Amino acid sequence: METILNWIQSHIDIIYIVILSVFLGIEVIGRVPSVLHTPLMSGAIAINGVVIIGAIIVMGKVEPGNYVALIIGFLAVILGTLNVVGGFVVTDRMLEMFKKKK
């Protein structure tokens, strides 16, 4: 029990971030018109490409001789980049359509 409390204590800032982010995420898109559901989802998908940062860190820490880890990390970087770049470009293309005639 005490160890768990200690764990919470030492990760308290992260726990705060999580709780506040949950409410922020809900608040921030609360009043979106249904027309924008698809672009918003697509934009959100681009944002969850932040996972690329984890992939970069993993990749950068792999010792040069470890080819299995290098290849897995390399794949992760490619996939993460696809998510980020593709996501933002597709979203932009969708929104471009909306703007043209506004």
Added chain:
Amino acid sequence: MELSLLTVCYLIGSLTFIIGLKMLSHPDSARKGNLVAAVGMTIAILGTIFLYEEEGKKLGNYSWIFGGLFLGTVIGVLAAKKVKMTAMPEMVSLFNGMGGACAALISVNEFGHISKMLTVSTADIPGWHTTIIVSPEESVNMIGMVITIFLGLIIGTVSFAGSMIAWGKLNGKVKDFAFPGQQVFNLILLAGTLITAGYLAFNLTANNVILFYIIAIASLIYGVLFVLPIGGADMPVVISLLNSFTGVAAACGGFLYDNQVMLTGGILVGAAGTLLTILMCKAMNRSLTNVLIGSFGGNKSSASAAQTGPQGNYKEISLSDAAVCMCYANKVIIVPGYGLAVAQAQHVCHELEKLLEEKGVNVSYAIHPVAGRMPGHMNVLLAEADVSYDKLQEMEQANDEFKTTDVVLVLGANDVVNPAAKTDASSPIYGMPILEVEQAKTVIVNKRSMKPGYAGIENELFFQPKTSMLFGDAKAALQKLVAEIKSL
């Protein structure tokens, strides 16, 4: 100095994500919002590459990192630029799956590190943490870390597998599939996976490392089975849900590396994605659990079997009659649906609209919130064909207009104009807001056949006296209609 600079980069990144999402939810600022988030992401990525250090050591393997970034960017841009507007939803699903896979691969590599530590230590002592670490506090930290790795693996893999199936369903390569007792099997599989992961987190030894890969495979199977029974028309909701899964998987990475931008970005998307999923469900008058368990898809056959509605008489309309009817109307409203998207008829539809406008007919479009394959899909499609933004009417607005409308042309829409949603309490779509096209003087429905729509139920609208049917593929039918009107 450099590390604190990195913190600032991450701060900027988190801020732009929040502002970007906020701006994305308003039509005027949406495009800028997307750009803002993209800039923030770039800053965070570059910051990580050049400034990140752990225990005083910078990251290595730059050539691999830049190679991956380069390849991913080239493929991503090409794919995103080349994809047809109609295929956009499945593209989005594909990208989401990539993110999930990325999160899962991170977990695989991180677990590789840990399992190495296990093999060098005396592995046969039970209770894995005692083999590497002494203090109980550290062991709690290690268990926390392993749990995070497992969560990242499971959620990421489910998101990846699910997104791939959703992608396949949207482009028609994967058909609906369900076997009896699938829901129960899915639940058992999920529970089994989670229990195994929980057990492994506390009892990891060099001997049961293999369980990690079994968990990965089980998650993969679960992701596939989770999405398979759900009907193609529900995919938007599923993708939105998987989007929030990927967000949570990314947040697991944030936990692992104590990385604020991954944490805020991931949780933000996780929460926003969940809300968005619920909003989409609401637009279809379904509950999230209903979609989650996939009972709509599963019960679809029984719903249509139970429905023994009278196959009344419908009447067909000839092309020339339809042409005359529309030409001499004062006001025409077009209701586009799934059929228009499938047939890619948006351009010829716009042509028809222009032609009628030249003849002095007032033409507009009525867009149901869930028309097409995704909420807002019709707007994007029609915008691609240069249809003016102010010709599109939202449902409430359109429902006021129908009373004064002479002709409503329904193009491949079915359930969203089914009056049973208002009148028949036993109907599966009862309570769903619909476009009340039956209030117009005449309704012309273009469909390929009399087959029921996605919900698998008859539409009494088609049998009403003021309704007439114009059978055929939306694009072909509209082309003929345009030719007919030109020759009038």
